[in-house]
Amino acid sequence: MDSTDLAFFAAVAHGGSITRAAARLGTVPSNVTQRIQRLEQQLGVPLFYRHGRGMTLSHAGERLLPYASTVAHTLAEAGKAMQAGAEPSGPLLVGAMETTAALRLPDMLVRYAMDFPEVDLILRTGTSQQMRDAVLARSLDAALVAASVIDLAAQPELLAELVGVEELVLVTAPWVSLFGPASIWSSLQDTKLIVFRDGCSYRALLESVMRRRGTARLRMMELGSLDAILGCVRAGIGVSLLPRALVEPLLVDAGLASLAMHVLPDGAGRVETLCVRRRDGFVSAALAAFLQRVRQQFDHSVLVTPALPLTESPLA
Template identity: 35%
Template structure:
């Protein structure tokens, strides 16, 4: 059972499609099919249930997927361990909410890069729920999320307290159309809770993939949104900003990592910088 074959298996499992997996892996579809067939023959079980539209994991496939994630992570951690024997180097994958990426991370990442210029840093954005799941699966080394995590597998460090405000176009502050990220976003959950508390029912949701898209459509009068004050400050001349009740507005964010992940020197540095940055913001 080869590492490369397990990576192919994971890609097919996550995409529920050989063709999509082949595109993700940048290889021909026949190669993916052959690798899966060989793995099934090696294990003596069917890993997938073939359907007219795609495929889904069999019971045995679900068992293998859990172990495959662990094996791939062990390989990655072995590489990390070798690289961490050097004073600097290796790779570090960081997840972040898009709002934090735009206003909080630049200063943090600049300090990190000055201390570890040889470390390859990969940053991706997503919702809080998505990033928690990716940290648990070891697909991210660490992530900045918008809520505390209730899991014994996660270590979390307070990062900063964000203050959310209501953002609307002038004269449109009473709109019942909410412009937000997809489900799993911590700020979206706060926004929906606020609408329910205010009795603004029913309300309409418009989902976006980027902060710029949300702000642009709020400017066009399509609806309202909740944004961190640090983001909203730059919009004060264009949009209307309104305060929210403390229990809705105050959001504690955290830097999280998987307890079983080997903490390399660059990773420890990032955590120390995040803790210091959070203390500075609170001061």
């Protein structure tokens, strides 16, 4: 089998038609058709079912696709390795949770950009599941995610490195704390949970905590940005679960009239942050420098700030 034939086969499989595959590959449809026909003749089996809406994989094609994808990715990684220089340069795509990007990365990214101006760095944010899946799909070189979405036994393609532990706190409007620790859970029974979209590890933890505390019905408000979540919490529309290191400066800067935070009991708010990448991915000089800066930024430390008794209430 020819690697180019396999690449054409994978393009048709993903595009669903000869025409879309040709456009993606930058060639003419007749060339794609010839390549697919030659591959089918070599293997002695049909790889696609042809129909009016395009082409779908046959059973044999479904079996071949993972191998074709592996070959394509291996060739792409080999090309990166041959083109890479000793100094950080070229494209670098990394991902992070929205809160991690806001809390831990701004200063680091500024220093990285100044030190390595030849690197074209793109930072994408989203839920931990989205970032993990993007790394698995090779859309990102690395990502910072919550440990709860990583199962190395089920995802052996990934390498994961612990970079820190965040403490999450329940964030409410300031008057919620007036109920006191003994009754706050009952006061939240019918409140809305202000959260990121499904797949957010902090959202999953908040849902779990509320259920364990006897909340029968969870009411969700999904928002796409941290600022929007904080605004709704300030207005008393609902509550959220956010890193303490992110919330505490807001209490100091804006005063007690803005927000209140509540420490979860029994260490339930402590979550690990991991840096994940593919095991078979090429580590360019740009990626190596980024990973080193991440380690320095987090310093493998427990990212838990000291207690501020005047601005928090413990949840019993």
